Amino acid sequence: MSYQAQEDTGVPIQFNSDQISELSERIQDLSTRKANFADRLIVLIAGVPGSGKSTVAYNVCKALNSQQLKTEVLPQDGFHYYREELGKFDNPEEAIERRGAPFTFNSRAxxxxxxxxxxxxxxNIDILAPSFDHKLKDPVEEDIxxxxxxxxxxxxxxxxxxxxPIWSEISHIADDTWYVEASSxxxxxxxxxxxxxAAGIASTVEDARARAMGSDQLNASYIVENSQTPNVIVKN
Known part of the structure; x- marks a missing residue:
């Protein structure tokens, strides 16, 4: 069950993204609260596109590893459906155009x-997970x-x-839930x-801006309207 917010009020605790020490200390504290810390501890970090959640995740990971608490980051991106799979959707044109929306991910996997x-x-075993190659524009199996x-x-x-459905079950497994918000x-x-x-998704600034204001903005609005209340909000 998720680590409860301060004093069990249900109100998220707020941090700034430069408070990496405090954020890593929270995870260390959580590790002492978990009855069987021989098991893996799972922390979720969500946020809209461009919020900076990946940066926060990797900075906290680096801090915890420096303190001898072995930590890995698992990105959601490796669970994109392959382009070949999107081509078999009922509406393949929409699936390809909206790639990056929730329905274009294999949430069950x-x-x-x-x-x-x-x-x-x-x-006691190693587990392999997929990554995502932006040049190939497809997942790479067993790369993490x-x-x-x-x-x-x-x-x-x-x-x-x-x-x-399905997505919501992930938070039931997690020990802590964070949400990253961009400064502006x-x-x-x-x-x-x-x-x-940088990823070659767009070849010009105009094309990149159009995508950011189109599909990416639709995804951002959906996340804001349909996400659960986190335990922690990180202002980035």
């Missing part, structure tokens, strides 16, 4: 892997290794706190535009 990571009978000695797994992605809409959009250009 994602949930199954997280359940496997959380299963105490698997705590969660080793047997990993104590903390930070799972980051846009949709890990959705209320939707301008900063968030600028990050997305630069990301699209």
């Amino acid at each position: 994602f949930l199954n892997l997280i359940s496997k990571l959380n299963d105490p009978t698997n705590k 290794q969660i080793s047997a000695d990993t104590k903390v797994i930070i799972i980051e992605g846009n949709y890990v706190l959705l209320k939707d 809409e301008e900063v968030r959009l600028d990050r997305i535009i630069k990301r699209h250009l």
